[in-house]
Amino acid sequence: MHKSLLAVNDSTVAGLGRLARFFGFSDVMGRLYGTLLLNPEPLSLDELADGLEISKGSVSMNMRALERWGMAKEIWMRGERKKYYMAESDLWQVMRNILGSREQREVQVALQVLSDSVEKLKTAEPDLCAEEQELARYYLDRVMDLQAFFKVAQMALDTVVGSEGSLDFDAVTRIEIE
Amino acid sequence: MHKSLLAVNDSTVAGLGRLARFFGFSDVMGRLYGTLLLNPEPLSLDELADGLEISKGSVSMNMRALERWGMAKEIWMRGERKKYYMAESDLWQVMRNILGSREQREVQVALQVLSDSVEKLKTAEPDLCAEEQELARYYLDRVMDLQAFFKVAQMALDTVVGSEGSLDFDAVTRIEIE
DNA sequence: CCTTGCGTTCAAAACGTTTTGAACGCACAG
DNA sequence: CTGTGCGTTCAAAACGTTTTGAACGCAAGG
16 A cells, blocks of 8 residues: 555554553554554454454454444444444544443533532531531532532533534534633 | 540541542542641641641641632741641532642643544545555544544533633533533 | 454553652751 | 741642454344
8 A cells, every 4th residue: 555545644644553552441442443443344353353463362352342342333244253343433423422322421420520529518517617618618608619610511412412413614613701 | 525526527528538539639638628628727737637646747748739729829827837738628629629620631632642543644644555555544534533522522611711700610511411 | 163353351560650768968956 | 958838849649531453243145
């Protein structure tokens, strides 16, 4: 294959590996996704293993993870006993999958913990000595700051997850500041 | 100290540890930040080490990292030879620091690599055989999808980083979809 | 029934990151 | 000048995660 195509392939695959790490996935997941994304035809596990020079076991496990995250889908080729995969090429769809199942849950849990804390502090206040009451109020301020912060995060996530099609540039610039 | 205050402290510190990991920092950085955030008075390195039951060396290194990220600042106490730290309690300021120095650079690099790829593909196209040309066009489509994706990310980051004060809820809900 | 070709699994190994703790340097007080 | 108390450093150890590769299961074809 031509040198420039290989170069583009390499940097894209490497870049998606980086991106995957950034999102808390493994490097290999990102590279597998990149390899599939740049292949018009579906690829088999062996082709992926050869292409990235990693073990078949690793490909098997990481591809299952990619499937669970909706980043790749299995393709049935008639007459073939091998499994073939293609990348989900709609990046916003991938984004929605990830934010929707992982990040939203994370934020939910955080908000739950924080509102429990507010509850605890308010309930306990009467039982506290003066000094402790002051500290409790201080805690309350901080915890409520965190709550406000996470609520904004929650709204932002809901917006992306609830969107259809791709977010466009103009839309994002229309975010306004208090 | 009262049980409920300890419970709130624990869960907040643990939660900020989680959050720190999520953002690619170490758990300890998040816990140190949380500990400082819930202390009306500045704390010394030894107090932090004792409070979290970690070594003094770790506190020293992680606090310097927190300082570099603008998440804590040193407080000079007259007559004291110890170093004291306080948390930067404006969470949006912390966010702006992190997004501004780390994430923006990351996105910049990605965009640079992608536009280099576009350039390479366009330059090389005339030299390619028919089959390769088709693949090059396929690559171009995919690379440009990635470009669009990262440009949205860049805009979102710019918006947050360039903002002053805290983003409010309404503002975020005003994001519109294509 | 056996063989072949495939995907899956998982224990062990490789690897990277984080934590520790002892050694060190520095500044101040006596 | 010396001792004390502090922060810093870094090599070694602990730890967690990822990768490998051999063993296995399973299905299809002979």
